[in-house]
Amino acid sequence: MSAPPLVEVEGLSRSYGDRLALDGVSFGVAEGELFALLGPNGGGKTTLFKLLSTLLPPSSGTFRVDGLSPARDLRGLRRRLGVVFQSPSLDRKLTVLENLLVHGAVLGLGGAPLRARAGALLERMDVADRAGDRVETLSGGLARRVEIAKALLHAPRVLLLDEPSTGLDPLARRSLRALLRELAGGGTTVLLTTHLFDEAEEAGRIGLLDRGRLVALGTPAELKRDVGGEVLVLATESDEEAVRLAAAVAAALDARAEAPAPSRRVVRLGAAVRIESPEAAALVPSLAASFAGRFRSLTLGAPSLEDVFVDRTGHSFDGDAASAPSAAGTAA
Amino acid sequence: MRAAYALARREVVRFLRQPSRIVGAFAPPLLAWLLLGAGFGASFRAPGGASYLGWFFPGTVVLVVLFAAIFSTISVIEDRREGFLQAVVVSPASPLSVAAGKIAGGTLLALAQGGVLLALAPLLGFAPSAAALAPALIVLALVALALTGLGLAIAWMLESTQGFHAVMNLVLIPMWFLSGSFFPAEGAPAWLRAAMAANPLTYGVASLRRALDPAAAAGPSATFSVVVTLAFALGAALAAAAVIARFPAGPDRPARPSRRKQP
Numbered sequence: 065m066s067a068p069p070l071v072e073v074e075g076l077s078r079s080y081g082d083r084l085a086l087d088g089v090s091f092g093v094a095e096g097e098l099f100a101l102l103g104p105n106g107g108g109k110t111t112l113f114k115l116l117s118t119l120l121p122p123s124s125g126t127f128r129v130d131g132l133s134p135a136r137d138l139r140g141l142r143r144r145l146g147v148v149f150q151s152p153s154l155d156r157k158l159t160v161l162e163n164l165l166v167h168g169a170v171l172g173l174g175g176a177p178l179r180a181r182a183g184a185l186l187e188r189m190d191v192a193d194r195a196g197d198r199v200e201t202l203s204g205g206l207a208r209r210v211e212i213a214k215a216l217l218h219a220p221r222v223l224l225l226d227e228p229s230t231g232l233d234p235l236a237r238r239s240l241r242a243l244l245r246e247l248a249g250g251g252t253t254v255l256l257t258t259h260l261f262d263e264a265e266e267a268g269r270i271g272l273l274d275r276g277r278l279v280a281l282g283t284p285a286e287l288k289r290d291v292g293g294e295v296l297v298l299a300t301e302s303d304e305e306a307v308r309l310a311a312a313v314a315a316a317l318d319a320r321a322e323a324p325a326p327s328r329r330v331v332r333l334g335a336a337v338r339i340e341s342p343e344a345a346a347l348v349p350s351l352a353a354s355f356a357g358r359f360r361s362l363t364l365g366a367p368s369l370e371d372v373f374v375d376r377t378g379h380s381f382d383g384d385a386a387s388a389p390s391a392a393g394t395a396a
Numbered sequence: 397m398r399a400a401y402a403l404a405r406r407e408v409v410r411f412l413r414q415p416s417r418i419v420g421a422f423a424p425p426l427l428a429w430l431l432l433g434a435g436f437g438a439s440f441r442a443p444g445g446a447s448y449l450g451w452f453f454p455g456t457v458v459l460v461v462l463f464a465a466i467f468s469t470i471s472v473i474e475d476r477r478e479g480f481l482q483a484v485v486v487s488p489a490s491p492l493s494v495a496a497g498k499i500a501g502g503t504l505l506a507l508a509q510g511g512v513l514l515a516l517a518p519l520l521g522f523a524p525s526a527a528a529l530a531p532a533l534i535v536l537a538l539v540a541l542a543l544t545g546l547g548l549a550i551a552w553m554l555e556s557t558q559g560f561h562a563v564m565n566l567v568l569i570p571m572w573f574l575s576g577s578f579f580p581a582e583g584a585p586a587w588l589r590a591a592m593a594a595n596p597l598t599y600g601v602a603s604l605r606r607a608l609d610p611a612a613a614a615g616p617s618a619t620f621s622v623v624v625t626l627a628f629a630l631g632a633a634l635a636a637a638a639v640i641a642r643f644p645a646g647p648d649r650p651a652r653p654s655r656r657k658q659p
Contacts, residue, residue, distance in 0.1 A: 117486050118486050119482070119485065119486055119645055120645065139488045140488075142486060142487060142488040143488045145486070147482075147483060147486050149478075149482050149483065151477075151478035151479065151482070152479070153479060153480055153481075153482045153483035154480070155406065155410065155479075155480045157409070157410045157413045157414065158406065158409065158410070162406075162409070165402070166402045166403070166405075166406050167483060167484075167487070169398045169399055169401070169402030169403075170399045170402060170403065170483075170484050170487050170489045170493075170494075171399075171487055171488065171489065172398060172399065172488070172489070173398075174398050198413075214483065215483075218488075
């Protein structure tokens, strides 16, 4: 018997005029989970973030945090949410501590308890030594930490972050990830959006968003296991060469004795041909022999999250439609 | 209340930490006052025989207040789209305390800037009597409240600062030109007089002029002017509060329309 998830999203949709930016998305996030919404730009993650942060009302569907929905108890819901926006919401002209104190006052806190809480959070975020400095003098990584401290002032149950690593250098990214894992480990549910595969890789669970729809949901390992087998990538010099090579490879595989396996796919993505197959490794010698000189490199690997994305959507992450030259492929 | 106070205080702290805003608020009106005053001085005969510079002074103070209100409300647009206000909007704070904080902060700044100019009056060659100062400041506070409320009500629903500039040039600046700050209604064509009579700011300027120089008796009656100014101030503040309470997240549009490729 498991308790209902802390965050329950049910058929959430949002349109802007005629354009449906988010289309009936449903999922749940358990308490203490680190959950990543992964998708390309325009995939709907920012819209979903805006709905969950209560910045925008949904067109249809609803969501609950700790059982509270925006329609029933908006203020109660907001008390349970800490929100970190992609564009900084710190006042650059105020000092780090002033920012926390003003926001605390906005939340209805004040006096000694607020000062103590702000001090403790700055300590925890490792920015206490900059408390008296104006935010405009902080690096991007430090400012993001202050931003998180600010979002945690009222001890929310859920911390929502929109592309939190945007604009950070690799070192700051790494320490931010460690911090988020630590928060989740401490019981704060962390829900973030990202377009970075390696960032999503570290999440406990991932929701894959594409064109406004949730196309996959699960742990990174589960999602990759679903793709199955291995992935063979033949890199060529140009898109045209890749198109020709993909057709030739698909024909060659179709012509082999065994019938086209439903799990086998040949797709072209840009200047590369990708072959997903349970026995991709066994194809290497024959492909290398038959098509020598027609590709620049041949890579065999376990499926990545990018492969999961291609598998589920039929197009590449940066928007290129995959073309499938054979019946075994997927129509784009 | 705590939220409103903190937000108002933030407005003031921000202002003091941005020297360019201080210059921006004072320089243009003072420049206008000096150049226009010098240029018109020779040919202009103010009601009551005052010098043009002296007659133009209350209007200049109101212009400083107008500029101050514009500067403090225009920041709302950037703040809400991608800044400080985003976090306020999604916080459990009531939109009304947000409105109260923005209005109080903006009004205080506008009043202080107008007040500084009033305090400089002796340096500029006028010495309003000590008795005139209190009524003048009260009128100024009402005008500051009115213009801040009006600016905020407009800025809250705009998506870009460019939009605000358009409103400023089409509405706020003409409102000042037609307020009896710049030229008196007497002698203006009938249609212009009608526009000036319909402009609520006219009564603020008239009240301020009368407070500073009780001899300047021209224009609408004293009581009527004060009543209209009070109504303008309360009306504008309520309008701003209503807009913020009704649309806490501002204009409801996507910030970044996506440019998706079609499959």
